[in-house]
Amino acid sequence: QVHVEEFGGGVVQAGGSLRLSCEASGRTSAVLRMGWFRQVPGRQREFVAANRKDGGITYYGDSVKGRFTISRDGARNTLYLQMSSLKSADTAVYYCAAKSPSFDNPVYAYTDVHEYEYWGQGTPVTVSA
Numbered sequence: 001q002v003h004v005e006e007f008g009g010g011v012v013q014a015g016g017s018l019r020l021s022c023e024a025s026g027r028t029s030a031v032l033r034m035g036w037f038r039q040v041p042g043r044q045r046e047f048v049a050a051n052r053k054d055g056g057i058t059y060y061g062d063s064v065k066g067r068f069t070i071s072r073d074g075a076r077n078t079l080y081l082q083m084s085s086l087k088s089a090d091t092a093v094y095y096c097a098a099k100s101p102s103f104d105n106p107v108y109a110y111t112d113v114h115e116y117e118y119w120g121q122g123t124p125v126t127v128s129a
Contacts, residue, residue: 002026002118006096009123012086020081020123022096031118032101033110034079036070038092039122045095047111049081052104059109063089086127093122 008020024031035050049070051058058070069082079096097116110116 002028002030002098004096004098004118004120006094006120006123009094009125011126011128013128014086014088016086016127017082017084018086018125019083020094020096020125022079022081022120024077024079024098024118028077030100031077031098032104033099033116034072035097035099035110035116036079036081037095037097037113038090038125039095040092045113046092047109047113048094050097050110052106056106057109059111061111083125088127088129091125091127093124095122096120 002024003026004024006020006022012018033050033052036048037045038048039045047061048064049060049068051070067085071080098118099116
């Protein structure tokens with residue numbers, strides 16, 4: 001079993017920065033790809049960014065390109081989301097997700113929530129005007 005947990009949410013002023021982290025534990029050999037999604041009440045969960053543990057292409061959602069950056073630690077079981085130039089539209093609950101190696105194409109973006117098997121409980125981010 002894989003456990004995924006997010007850290008670092010909070011309140012930040014518009015234009016500011018915030019870093020979220022996500023730790024995967026348990027059977028981490030079952031995790032190849034990790035990413036971030038976000039959701040506001042009444043709307044579908046939105047893809048933010050994702051990449052593979054073994055490198056390759058990092059994909060970003062159009063609404064965060066140029067402002068958000070994901071990175072990993074040396075052990076590659078922790079994923080970070082550095083958010084900069086935050087806007088009120090970035091206010092959401094941010095979820096970390098992990099995907100197994102099964103049928104994982106290294107050049108495919110995997111932006112659909114259904115493509116990820118493991119999810120954290122989410123951490124709220126509020127951007128104040």
